[in-house]
Amino acid sequence: MATLQDIGVSAFINIVTAFAFLLAFALLRIQPINDRVYFPKWYISGARSSPRRAGNFVGKFVNLNVKTYFTFLNWMPQAMKMSQTEIINHAGLDSAVFLRIYTLGLKIFIPMTILALLILIPVNVSSGTLFFLRKELVVSDIDKLSISNVRPESIRFFVHIALQYLFTVWICFMLYKEYDIIASMRLRFLASQRRRAEQFTVVVSNVPHVSGKSKSDTVEQFFKTNHPNTYLCQQAVYNANKFAKLVRKRDRLQNWLDYNQLKFERHPDKRPTRKSGFLGFWGERVDSIDYYKKQIEEIEKRMALERQKILKDSKYILPVAFVSFNSRWGAAVCAQTQQSKNPTLWLTNWAPEPRDIYWRNLAIPFVSLSIRKLIISLSVFALVFFYMIPIAFVQSLANLEGLERVAPFLRPVIELEFIKSFLQGFLPGLALKIFLYILPTILMIMSKIEGYIAVSTLERRAAAKYYYFMLVNVFLGSIVTGTAFEQLHSFLHQSPTQIPRTIGVSIPMKATFFITYIMVDGWAGIAGEILRLKPLVIFHLKNMFLVKTERDREKAMDPGSVDFPETLPSLQLYFLLGIVYAVVTPILLPFILVFFALAYLVYRHQIINVYNQQYESAGAFWPHVHSRIIASLLISQLLLMGLLSTKKAANSTPLLVILPILTLSFHKYCKSRFEPAFRKYPLEEAMAKDLLDRTTEPDINLKAYLADAYLHPIFHSFEEEELVEVRVDKYQSRVASAPTSELSSPSPPHQVHHPSSPPHVYHPPPEHIYHPSSPPHYAYHPSSPPHYAYNYENES
């Protein structure tokens, strides 16, 4: 058990680490060469251009201005300068709401910390020693400040109960205020948005097959009948997954071709070669440039074939359509009502914004969705409770003997005593570390299998799964020793009233562990976040090997978005820790406070300077955060009940039983009061915006505006005359299922490439998304590699 001194040492180490990170960041960010890594957002918004244009040669890479080194922490006040409104305009509402969670943490925990430290610490310390605990439990100094130090049956427990009441009321009050503010922010944000395609569009899934009719005709007829006054047009969805795969493959080959061509240019004496077999490892040696050229040719042939299939074969039209209406009111009505007698047909939902759509999942047949959901929920359960089993299995394999057998040439190295002991300590944990590192990716893949069609939903689902994992394996797993599976087993064989006691009694003893956890994961982790080590390295590597033009350099820096699937769950874990330990071991609270303050500063800086959100969900994740803070409250109340019942303060139970009931009622009230603002679009609002639009822009051609908003990004790489076929409504020329026509569209070509007004308003989409003028950079999937050819060093 850690003493106060141990905690002090740990705190010192972590503070130094965090400080080192911050210092490194402060030094790196003022180097012009890193400018794109630390300020990509400003490049995207166009407010900043390469700082290397000015100055001498060295000054292009290294900051020679000595003065700036003395003000290296000035990013903090800079980060605070922007007002909330400016942040919304700059980075979107999602980012602003995300930051509000940190300020909410501060607002909740600052008064709680002061009160808990002032009242509870004296009460606990003066309560005598920990004489009642069994001898085998080693008591730490921290425990003397905690509730453990209070004698059983002491009247002092009423102080703790009173504070738990106070804290519950305070947290609920703050949550209510916050929900209110965020809900109205969301409504104001939605109301202030200019015309956006998704406001007029509904995604219809499970379109039934009517024999002898094309899907487009079926959809058109259905909505013309049932929404006669509001139906405007519809966009069929094509199954372009195979085509997209080919495009990705072609891009990858193109990258290799460029790389080899450049290599050849630099060393014209030696033509680059490669082996023709699997991954270039074996087979006969061939000329690389010729090889890749041939491969690309082949792929392009297959692409042409696939493209023809998509356009001609009606089987490639999915039973999904984007249906647009001539008013927001019409779309709101269609999205919220049931269309068909058979409730599994013609399912309507708000369309996500175009850049938020995860196109691949649109092709999932409806029937398999519920099976997928069932399977994934079982898998998540298994993952949360049994993840240790495969890891233990891998660990049993990954030992030194195994390593020696696989790679006998390593034996002399491994046999060295120093390296051997290092590996023996390192290898078993490796599997676990790798697993934890790839866990968010696994959870994201699971969410994708579930079949949600919006990236924002996918991220929220992944975040939920990660939260369950952390709750069971970090929170409960640390408190109750043993694997989650063992816990599950013992919980199933315990009486339900016993569980809070089991957990409650060991909670105060784990305070030191969680304090260390907060310092390592929270303090140092957040400081590492601002350093952006990985993007920094990748950017410089790309810069060295692939960048040839300024535009390529722009692309070399992917700013990324706030990583909601990871940050939200860990945030929620900190809320849980703070709320649970508030009355149990209040000394933990200051550590939480430091985390919230630091993380707030860091994320504020990152959101202003770095991240570029891929989509805008207008704070749709907030209800989840809210309900998980409520869940934390409930957990804390249950655990306190269990803890106090082991303290023989059993007469406190009736007092404490009221709290969860009140908390749940509060939650239910909040849900009915605010949640519809996040799920539905009130008609009043829609009508008001429609009327405003009609008066300000009475002669807008909405049909042309909406025509290609929901076109699969694949089609931006298609030929002009092919596009005519799928973007029917824009030119009113033909229906989608008709055979190819050689008639060129009568509209001017520029209209095809640059729709008169971009569908996204708050910040124009980054170049690599939806830029129709760059057909080979097919990139609806952000992870698809762009192809760079020239080495940056050569250019400079």
Place this chain on the structure above:
Amino acid sequence: MATLQDIGVSAFINIVTAFAFLLAFALLRIQPINDRVYFPKWYISGARSSPRRAGNFVGKFVNLNVKTYFTFLNWMPQAMKMSQTEIINHAGLDSAVFLRIYTLGLKIFIPMTILALLILIPVNVSSGTLFFLRKELVVSDIDKLSISNVRPESIRFFVHIALQYLFTVWICFMLYKEYDIIASMRLRFLASQRRRAEQFTVVVSNVPHVSGKSKSDTVEQFFKTNHPNTYLCQQAVYNANKFAKLVRKRDRLQNWLDYNQLKFERHPDKRPTRKSGFLGFWGERVDSIDYYKKQIEEIEKRMALERQKILKDSKYILPVAFVSFNSRWGAAVCAQTQQSKNPTLWLTNWAPEPRDIYWRNLAIPFVSLSIRKLIISLSVFALVFFYMIPIAFVQSLANLEGLERVAPFLRPVIELEFIKSFLQGFLPGLALKIFLYILPTILMIMSKIEGYIAVSTLERRAAAKYYYFMLVNVFLGSIVTGTAFEQLHSFLHQSPTQIPRTIGVSIPMKATFFITYIMVDGWAGIAGEILRLKPLVIFHLKNMFLVKTERDREKAMDPGSVDFPETLPSLQLYFLLGIVYAVVTPILLPFILVFFALAYLVYRHQIINVYNQQYESAGAFWPHVHSRIIASLLISQLLLMGLLSTKKAANSTPLLVILPILTLSFHKYCKSRFEPAFRKYPLEEAMAKDLLDRTTEPDINLKAYLADAYLHPIFHSFEEEELVEVRVDKYQSRVASAPTSELSSPSPPHQVHHPSSPPHVYHPPPEHIYHPSSPPHYAYHPSSPPHYAYNYENES
């Protein structure tokens, strides 16, 4: 423990009882004097008139036709004659769906019974004796036919598991088919209905208060703005609860006045008198006729005052309105969408049909609804688990000593040995019996407090509460001895996996109890139902003392409706028993079968001849029935798992664990597949009916048709010129909040009293509901006593 012979004796007694009831019914029903008791439905539909017009004096009361006595069971084939379609036309869809539950029971249980008896009984019987049970457990003969007779760890359990699988699949299959049929019956029924007010109307609650504007104006303006193309008109709702109370009081006094006047007429020598004090028990003696006349006068003055208040005082207009649209499509859109930014304002829902509305609850302020719901759910929990506490308290008071103290004059009687022993056996149970008798009423009152505005919803909620009560106190309470509270306590202190074992192990032993229960409650109870003893007695009493005209006699017979709050839960209990015991003690199944068959016959007869449904919900209760049968399946699977685990057939658990998961998935699928048909109104359907209407009746004045459909029944007793104020839209004369106008309406008066087409189509409303021409018979509350004056005997 009962032997097979005991069961036989019990069966014999119950069969004889049931037979006696049936015989009595058969004899009573062919007496002309009882004709109105046993065929009221036909009087209401007009197909039957008093049979007493023909024949001699005695023949008017007693059936002298000897032949009819020999065919006294011919009601059974008669009940079977009507086809389902005819029943729907005759009694409504609710009744038809209700009957289908019984046939579903037969369809499910007949194959199950055959299979279980053929396979399981031999398996169980041949399995050796019950040697493994501890000595203190007395083993009955029934147990030898049950799973108890199988040796632990026997391979034979796989037969039971296989059958459980088979039964689960079979039940799910039948449920799916049934849900499908009922959902399409519902849709067809709704589609085939003629124009009905509720198809065009939405009830809007929580209308916000806008200062300086009347509620009606606020509503009108809001819907004109947000539903400009479909909004038609609106009907404000007035708080007439106080007025209704006065009317009820006046009617009660009027009844007494009539009674006394008749008494005086019959005995003109003696003027009836009463004491003026409380309930006529003390105070000075006054002349009854004068007294009641004065009282009525007073009440009528107060009524006039209240009426003025309702019409003039804007506070009497509730923040609720019935908003009508010019098409079903418009109403469907409004009912399914969110109207306002603030999701607690402008809540829209389908309006129940006018006769289904429980007007009193419309006055409940919205804010108190969630509190009411919370309180009621806590009370139901308390009622289910702690109802024995107050009853035990009353029982402790209601003993012979207490009785002697309260009524010392009874002492000589009580002291008689025979009466004493009778009372000692009878009194303690009396409190419980009274409680169980009034329990449905208590539950109904609780549901009313919850604030639902439709009678159908109230009945469904009451049924749900009754089901929980039966599940815990009849099913679990009989299996696990001890009160429900003790069970709750022991369950809370047991591990969750232990509970199914505890219950499972005692299930086979309780089979005899449940067989007896089925015979007493099911067989004899159902036979009692057809006898209609209570209505028979009440009718003849009324006939004797109050009836003076033929119309009064018509009113003396309230046919009532199927008592859903009581019958549905007990039906569901029989499903539960059948499903749970199917593999455990299959000998119970034939008893269930007899119940379903008998009950089907009886209810078919009653629905055809007796009951007159108060409302038509188009089978809205079916999803509840479905989900409770699913719940029974889950319970049976869990209990079998527990039972088998005590049989050391632990390796069966993995096999059985799959079943609940499959069952739950099935339920989820059914829910998404069919439930929307019961909750929402698809736009496709609405549009189709609208179009049909437009072609068949293009020039209907919908506004006039809808104008007074949702007028509070109270207004039917108001004066013509007052009505102008509240039924604005019909005559287009003025708004509701304007001061009284002396202008008479230009429309012919008959239109006021008899709207051109009745709002209810399937069967015209019974006379005592909505008959505006009988102002003093104010009776929107069915239990309000009509006033009869002439003794029937005098008339004949």
